[in-house]
Amino acid sequence: MLARWTRGVTRDEWLRLSGFGAAVLALHVVGWGLFLYYSGHYRPLVGLGLTAYLFGLRHAFDADHIAAIDNTTRKLLSEDKRPVGVGFFFSLGHSSVVFAL
Numbered sequence: 152m153l154a155r156w157t158r159g160v161t162r163d164e165w166l167r168l169s170g171f172g173a174a175v176l177a178l179h180v181v182g183w184g185l186f187l188y189y190s191g192h193y194r195p196l197v198g199l200g201l202t203a204y205l206f207g208l209r210h211a212f213d214a215d216h217i218a219a220i221d222n223t224t225r226k227l228l229s230e231d232k233r234p235v236g237v238g239f240f241f242s243l244g245h246s247s248v249v250f251a252l
Contacts, residue, residue: 171239
């Protein structure tokens, strides 16, 4: 199954996917680094930070999010376009509102 999927991915798409993965990894490293730094100074915020992170992970898999990404992916596929990065940009736009607040 995986071998069949990887044959259909071009080199440019692999580079884009690698960039998306690197961005997610970088955001997690920065976020956890800040969490560890500030948790040493403000002990009461440790529980709040972990709770917020775990609720955010749970929120990412809400049915309306999955449906929005699925609908966009299906639309792009029906137009013979490659939906590489649909979920990444949905989550980036969604989380930027949270970050701004």
